[in-house]
Amino acid sequence: MPAPALPPRSVAIVIGTRPELVKIAHLVRILGPAAHLVHTGQHYDAALSGRFLTELGLPEPTLLDGIGGKPRAVQISAALAQLDALFTEEQPLAVVVQGDTNAALAGALAANARGIPLVHVEAGLRSHDRAMPEEHNRVVIDQLADVLCAATEDNRDLLRAESVPAGRITVTGNTVVEAVQEHLPAADERAALLAAHGVSADRYVLATAHRPENTDDPAALAAILRELASLAEELPVLFAVHPRTRARIESAGLTHLLEPLTELAPLGYGEFLALARHAAVIVSDSGGIQEETTVLGRPLVVVRRSTERPEAMDAGFAELVLPGREIGRAVRRRLADGQAGLRHLAELPSPFGDGLASQRIAVLLGALAAGRAERELSAAA
Template sequence: MHQPTRVAIVLGTRPELVKLTDLIRLLGPAAHLVHTGQHYDEALSGRFLDELGLPEPTFLTGVGGQPRAVQISAALAQLDELFTAEPPAAVVVQGDTNAALSGALAANARGIPLLHVEAGLRSHDRAMPEEHNRVLIDRIADVLCAATPENRANLLAEGIDEARIAVTGNTVVEAVRNQLPAQPERTALLARHGLTADSYLLATIHRPENTDSPAALSAILTELAALAEELPVLLPLHPRTRARIEAAELTPLLAPLSVTAPLGYSEFLALARHSALLVSDSGGIQEECTVLGRPLVVVRRSTERPEAMAEFADLVPPGPEIGRAARRRLASGAAGLARLAALPSPFGDGLASDRIVGLLARLTTPAQPVAA
């Protein structure tokens, strides 16, 4: 297969690092990783770069911790300078972050071919900044890699040219399969945390709609604390979430929970794989649970991943419905876990990254003149 020339991969958050790892490895020296610093800190993104074995990125400055408009404008200015000095053959962005939108706009401004990984997701919730980001990226991308037929249908319904769309599957499938530790490592990890397989709950909370509202945050922690009376609840706590809990004076609600620092990706997958139930507001976990075969309660107002809701997940708002949905899932016991484990993931077969490399090769191959 023809390998494309230098490709800029623009990202700024941990989920993007995870989902693009296999693509970056397949591209090898052709990949130029550009990290906007949207969520950069050494304990989180730096650790992920090391853990995933990724090359040292080009880092932008002055982006992390800024308001959305400042993040996008600061990253856009630096990307434009970078792409002017060293024009890539193509630009790849993933998902719906401010970093992805910045990369897309910078590519468009310089006439550089743009490929959007995970195109076509729609929550139809205009209150979500991510919804605006993903719609804008899809309008200007040259190649739209839809993870599922449903994502493709969303794009077609918006009038996007069918020739620009390819259903590739979601790169999360290969990310989970490749990063999930082997069974002996998982067994040792459970022992270190004092956990028994299929007998604990794993939770994460980080979305602004939940953490910036003291009422929502209190409702979520109250439900987790009540569930902790029935089985251990492990809560890896993001620094931002911890700060919000402390500011809202909700720290006493953490007492019944097993609170840890943020986990590395492989460690998180191992703990998720053996949990009786996941409770989270994460978009990525909605996909990962389908590969791991575990049930999930999604604590959000809306979701852009309805494919997970059919079998693996339940969408609930903060409040008592968390506990009710959790107990319904837990009541299915070992039989319920076995049923989910036997189902295929709706997000593909684990070959998405290979397909995307093929699309990039065609995108970056100069058109051959027609012979006279």
């Protein structure tokens, strides 16, 4: 599947968070000069986003102003206004958005307002949980999109059930597969990293927590930290502390619960993958980690009330629990499976595709742009 020949900066790729950067990076590289990366600044700082741009080999983006840290409605409206001005000045042949962030919704609305074809990468995810802002974002984006790149057959079926025309949907796989395959460090680098953290392969827990349902509720946050602290009595628990999570821990007076844990500063993508690859169990509320663990072949305990990625559960990689003692019970069940359990997961294919999603999406973009150019020539004639 060769890369399409597209004019420079003809495909606007709108992102706003670090997970979006990770998942869209390979597509940006395939498109080369045709890709115009636009960062809304929803999550942007030089230490984290800047580091990810460098690590992922991405060009400097066009960065919007005054969006990070604002309420959801302000983020969307401010990004929409700036994107509309940008697309008026330099109209792309197509706009690409990834996932379900506020940045993705703003990009979708801006494309729709200007009549620019919209491509939604990771279309069709549904948690059926209306309390999640992301659920509203993804439903609206899918209704606006001209090309919907569904990661799985189940995602396609959910879209069809919402009356999205079949001709707009293509099952491409999820771009996370190639991201993990490309950025997982080599075995010797992983071994050195584990040694630097003082842990042994298959003998530690890796944990993250950042979702508002867990961090904005002091009782839920305390329950998660207590369970991690209890696990730390049995084996090391590496806790990658998101800056937002740290702020919530401090404001709730829960810093003492961090003492039994090994705190990690924000990690680069390759470093995180290396630690996840050799963790005995991962505990997280992240959506992306639910996908990444299926490529790494590691067990995951998902601390959430709902998930838009049931494929990871159905395939046996993950299970869903609420904050509280069920976290520890679920982790200990996975630990009891031992090496046989880890070998079993390592042999399972990821339900999220074969690592060719970005190439398929690039081909779709080429066809979309060619069709638009042909229509414009016909109209001019």
